[in-house]
Amino acid sequence: MAYLFGPKLHLQWFGMVLVGATSSSGKGLAPNHEVSGLDWAYLSKGVEIMLIRSILEKIVYRPLEIDATYFLSTLHIKSTDADYGEQLSSVHLQDLIGMIRNAEKNILLLNQARVRALQDLEMILNEKQALQAEINILEMRLAETDARIKVTAQEKIHVELLEGELEKLQSELSSRSGTGGSMQDVHEVVALSNNNSAYSLNDEFSSLRKENKSLKDDIETLKVKLSDINGTDERVLMLEKERSFLESALKELETKLAVSQEDVSKLSALKLECKNLWEKVEHLQALLDKATKQADQAISVLQQNQELRKKVDKLEESLEEANVYKSSSEKLQQYNELMQQKIKLLEERLERSDEDIHSCVQLYQESVKEFQDTLDNLKEESKKRALDDPVDDMPWEFWSRLLLMIDGWFFEKKISTNEAKLLREMVWKRDGRICDAYMSCKEKNEREAIATFLRLTSSPTRAGLHIIHIAAEMAPVAKVGGLGDVVTGLGKALQRKGHLVEIVLPKYDCMQYERIRDLRALDVVVESYFDGRLFKNKVWVGIVEGLPVYFIEPHHPGNFFWRGEVYGEHDDFKRFSFFSRAALELLLQAGKKPDIIHCHDWQTSFVAPLYWDLYAPKGLNSARICFTCHNFEYQGSAPASDLTSCGLDVHQLNRPDRMQDNLAHDRVNPVKGAIVFSNIVTTVSPTYAQEVQTAEGGRGLHVTLNSHSKKFVGILNGIDTDAWNPATDTLLKVQYNANDLQGKAENKEALKKLLRLSSADVKQPLVGCITRLVPQKGVHLIRHAIYRTMELGGQFVLLGSSPVPHIQREFEDIANHFQNHEHARLLLKYDEALSHLIYAASDMFIIPSIFEPCGLTQMIAMRYGSIPIARKTGGLNDSVFDIDDNTIPTQFRNGFTFLTPDEQGLNGALDRALGHYVNSQSWQQLVQKVMRIDLSWDSSALQYEELYEKSVARARATATRN
Numbered sequence: 022m023a024y025l026f027g028p029k030l031h032l033q034w035f036g037m038v039l040v041g042a043t044s045s046s047g048k049g050l051a052p053n054h055e056v057s058g059l060d061w062a063y064l065s066k067g068v069e070i071m072l073i074r075s076i077l078e079k080i081v082y083r084p085l086e087i088d089a090t091y092f093l094s095t096l097h098i099k100s101t102d103a104d105y106g107e108q109l110s111s112v113h114l115q116d117l118i119g120m121i122r123n124a125e126k127n128i129l130l131l132n133q134a135r136v137r138a139l140q141d142l143e144m145i146l147n148e149k150q151a152l153q154a155e156i157n158i159l160e161m162r163l164a165e166t167d168a169r170i171k172v173t174a175q176e177k178i179h180v181e182l183l184e185g186e187l188e189k190l191q192s193e194l195s196s197r198s199g200t201g202g203s204m205q206d207v208h209e210v211v212a213l214s215n216n217n218s219a220y221s222l223n224d225e226f227s228s229l230r231k232e233n234k235s236l237k238d239d240i241e242t243l244k245v246k247l248s249d250i251n252g253t254d255e256r257v258l259m260l261e262k263e264r265s266f267l268e269s270a271l272k273e274l275e276t277k278l279a280v281s282q283e284d285v286s287k288l289s290a291l292k293l294e295c296k297n298l299w300e301k302v303e304h305l306q307a308l309l310d311k312a313t314k315q316a317d318q319a320i321s322v323l324q325q326n327q328e329l330r331k332k333v334d335k336l337e338e339s340l341e342e343a344n345v346y347k348s349s350s351e352k353l354q355q356y357n358e359l360m361q362q363k364i365k366l367l368e369e370r371l372e373r374s375d376e377d378i379h380s381c382v383q384l385y386q387e388s389v390k391e392f393q394d395t396l397d398n399l400k401e402e403s404k405k406r407a408l409d410d411p412v413d414d415m416p417w418e419f420w421s422r423l424l425l426m427i428d429g430w431f432f433e434k435k436i437s438t439n440e441a442k443l444l445r446e447m448v449w450k451r452d453g454r455i456c457d458a459y460m461s462c463k464e465k466n467e468r469e470a471i472a473t474f475l476r477l478t479s480s481p482t483r484a485g486l487h488i489i490h491i492a493a494e495m496a497p498v499a500k501v502g503g504l505g506d507v508v509t510g511l512g513k514a515l516q517r518k519g520h521l522v523e524i525v526l527p528k529y530d531c532m533q534y535e536r537i538r539d540l541r542a543l544d545v546v547v548e549s550y551f552d553g554r555l556f557k558n559k560v561w562v563g564i565v566e567g568l569p570v571y572f573i574e575p576h577h578p579g580n581f582f583w584r585g586e587v588y589g590e591h592d593d594f595k596r597f598s599f600f601s602r603a604a605l606e607l608l609l610q611a612g613k614k615p616d617i618i619h620c621h622d623w624q625t626s627f628v629a630p631l632y633w634d635l636y637a638p639k640g641l642n643s644a645r646i647c648f649t650c651h652n653f654e655y656q657g658s659a660p661a662s663d664l665t666s667c668g669l670d671v672h673q674l675n676r677p678d679r680m681q682d683n684l685a686h687d688r689v690n691p692v693k694g695a696i697v698f699s700n701i702v703t704t705v706s707p708t709y710a711q712e713v714q715t716a717e718g719g720r721g722l723h724v725t726l727n728s729h730s731k732k733f734v735g736i737l738n739g740i741d742t743d744a745w746n747p748a749t750d751t752l753l754k755v756q757y758n759a760n761d762l763q764g765k766a767e768n769k770e771a772l773k774k775l776l777r778l779s780s781a782d783v784k785q786p787l788v789g790c791i792t793r794l795v796p797q798k799g800v801h802l803i804r805h806a807i808y809r810t811m812e813l814g815g816q817f818v819l820l821g822s823s824p825v826p827h828i829q830r831e832f833e834d835i836a837n838h839f840q841n842h843e844h845a846r847l848l849l850k851y852d853e854a855l856s857h858l859i860y861a862a863s864d865m866f867i868i869p870s871i872f873e874p875c876g877l878t879q880m881i882a883m884r885y886g887s888i889p890i891a892r893k894t895g896g897l898n899d900s901v902f903d904i905d906d907n908t909i910p911t912q913f914r915n916g917f918t919f920l921t922p923d924e925q926g927l928n929g930a931l932d933r934a935l936g937h938y939v940n941s942q943s944w945q946q947l948v949q950k951v952m953r954i955d956l957s958w959d960s961s962a963l964q965y966e967e968l969y970e971k972s973v974a975r976a977r978a979t980a981t982r983n
């Protein structure tokens with residue numbers, strides 16, 4: 022029966038646990054032991070219980086033991102010497118790491134066990150259903166047979182009656198004996214026919230009886246089975262209970278794991294702090310000992326002094342007595358003189374000891390003061406450290422170089438004594454801001470560098486800004502494209518610079534909830550206006566990548582963010598204008614006073630007009646508005662009347678100098694609205710900022726951008742170098758870095774194997790491409806690149822998907838064509854994990870965009886040592902510089918570029934790249950060089966910071982003037 026097969030398939034796996042779990046009693050089963058059907062039900066249950074026990078023993082009790090050790094060791098560290106504390110800390114660290122590994126393994130085991138238990142459960146239920154159906158059929162047949170038995174019984178009675186009658190007739194006939202041979206014949210015929218029908222009925226009757234009996238037997242067997250199944254029901258119930266118990270244990274473990282991970286990172290910082298504190302405590306102890314000794318001395322001198330005073334008193338008494346006898350005796354006079362001398366001597370000693378006491382007391386007081394000062398300093402230092410952690414991960418050579426640089430500027434009279442002093446102090450403290458300043462000045466000349474450094478001295482204790490991003494995307498929880506990466510990357514970089522950064526997002530149903538930490542709903546409802554009435558919004562909070570995030574869940578019948586998609590819905594204008602207003606309402610009702618509200622793309626561009634028209638007058642008036650357009654192709658324009666829903670005044674706003682679309686006057690353009698109503702407008706690269714101010718690139722907004730050009734600037738995005746780091750990337754087969762490229766080759770091999778590409782030639786170049794397949798990305802050039810690469814002897818891997826049906830179809834055809842090809846593979850899907858492996862495995866990366874606001878893929882590719890082949894447009898033009906371009910300083914050259922967006926243009930770059938690849942030594946040097954380029958958010962974040970600060974300063978200056 023099917024029931025037996027499922028559990029038997031797991032026997033091998035369970036068997037392993039069985040052996041471990043039962044070996045102590047000597048009754049262990051070999052992994053492949055065959056179990057009969059009936060035994061199995063009991064056996065598998067026993068196995069499951071043992072399995073659960075063994076897992077729980079491993080995962081639930083072990084961490085508790087370790088926690089106790091940790092607790093003891095922490096106590097010990099506090100009460101014994103520093104070395105011992107350090108030793109225990111490192112033991113504890115190892116314990117924690119071991120514990121985390123154990124917990125992770127156990128979680129995996131638990132999940133596997135849970136999945137299997139669920140599969141068994143499902144199979145049992147199916148079997149139960151099938152059996153129930155069989156029982157039903159048999160019961161029906163039983164009822165039928167019963168009915169037939171009844172009919173047969175009636176027929177039998179009828180036959181008996183007939184037999185009775187026959188007997189009667191026979192006796193009548195015999196009584197009429199001799200009445201003629203013909204009657205006798207008739208009688209025999211009738212008797213014969215009656216006998217025949219009786220026999221046949223009897224046969225049928227007995228066969229029915231047999232059938233009836235066998236059916237009854239069947240029913241009995243089925244009943245037994247049913248009772249088995251009832252037993253199984255109980256087992257199912259028990260299993261479900263165990264499952265829920267396991268789930269709660271798993272949850273508990275997961276929270277413990279998270280806490281442990283935090284502990285591990287805190288521990289190393291704590292260890293260092295603990296060591297410093299011990300040194301200071303020792304110093305304090307020495308001071309205290311010294312002070313105590315001095316106090317003891319002072320007390321003993323005081324006692325001596327008191328004794329002396331008593332002696333003096335006695336002598337004075339004797340002197341008085343002697344004076345009485347002075348006149349009477351010469352001897353007494355001499356004695357008196359002697360006594361006088363003694364008194365003088367004693368008084369001198371008394372004076373000296375008074376001085377001693379005084380100096381001892383003074384010393385004691387000084388020691389106490391020194392002790393107090395050190396204690397205060399310590400407190401102050403620890404307070405400061407809590408606010409402004411020093412940068413610990415830079416080598417000492419870095420700080421020394423900085424000190425020498427500052428000294429150089431001072432000696433050359435480029436900075437004043439005081440400025441040099443302040444900068445040196447920052448270096449001593451390993452202040453993060455001076456480190457950031459240095460990083461941002463790498464590319465600058467000395468004059469600019471000095472100016473950047475001096476800005477630090479003019480506001481050495483400046484407080485950070487309060488910045489709130491309102492956005493439709495945030496990586497990794499709700500990422501569609503580059504916008505999500507920017508919100509997280511910029512947010513994290515600004516947070517590192519000491520600013521308070523918060524994010525407001527819609528609460529989508531399709532978010533990666535497992536990447537949000539501590540998600541919880543607040544016990545509050547924020548009501549916001551839409552379409553003439555108020556709607557409630559549930560507010561959730563959680564932490565994403567270390568950033569605090571507010572998630573808004575509207576209670577609107579339109580289920581705005583419950584669509585399984587972030588964008589692409591027919592009512593996007595409604596959905597996001599609703600969200601923009603609800604986000605501002607949240608800030609108002611939470612009483613927040615941000616310095617900057619930063620909104621992104623058309624979806625949250627409504628924030629700018631809503632802020633100045635409705636929310637600044639309501640009291641949310643501390644902020645400057647920054648708007649970043651990540652792609653001017655998407656402007657969200659809509660019929661003007663749609664604007665009224667979110668409460669904006671369409672008559673005021675549908676004007677050429679405000680929100681009216683430049684190309685259709687009956688429509689409003691949210692991006693234009695944000696350009697007009699924001700204090701700072703940015704886009705994602707300097708070249709793209711120039712392009713969109715031209716008629717060709719501006720998509721109707723170049724006029725507006727030109728008239729607001731003073732507040733418009735292009736800042737090149739960075740990438741999250743923690744998330745994109747080949748040295749730590751766990752999604753790779755092998756991690757690697759610029760100094761050790763062996764891992765890169767191993768990832769290439771692994772990808773080829775995974776995609777069934779030929780591995781015959783290790784020197785064959787692999788070209789990668791990861792992209793949304795939309796016209797902007799130059800899809801016809803991507804298609805051409807696939808064929809051209811193979812013509813030139815290379816291999817090609819494409820990972821991409823398209824929201825445009827005809828492009829998706831076209832690429833599906835190409836994918837099918839190459840599905841078994843040994844040199845090309847097309848994967849038409851979104852796959853974050855696979856993207857990491859492709860970046861690592863590829864030698865070159867192609868980005869032939871028609872236009873590209875910034876582009877992240879070329880930067881990620883460089884970080885993974887894949888050389889970009891890119892069209893010179895937008896952000897690609899600001900980040901990829903041709904190897905063969907002599908107008909560019911050699912140190913900046915990092916890839917292959919082309920200008921004309923056609924096949925010849927692309928060939929020019931692709932052919933050169935494959936040509937260079939042949940020289941493996943110079944190619945390796947190029948790979949190492951691009952991997953070392955700083956692509957982090959640090960310098961871009963610094964530019965945003967400067968923009969924010971200038972804008973805030975201007976606002977404050979205006980406010981004080983008024």
Ligand SMILES: Nc1ncnc2c1ncn2[C@@H]1O[C@H](COP(=O)(O)OP(=O)(O)O)[C@@H](O)[C@H]1O
Pocket residue numbers: 501502503504506791792793820821822850851852853856875876877878879881
């Ligand atoms: N099919 C895909 N699978 C996985 N990641 C993808 C895919 N397509 C694009 N990406 C990722 O999306 C981001 C694209 O950012 P960007 O280059 O700015 O282009 P976009 O115009 O799509 O924002 C990169 O992080 C890239 O790795």
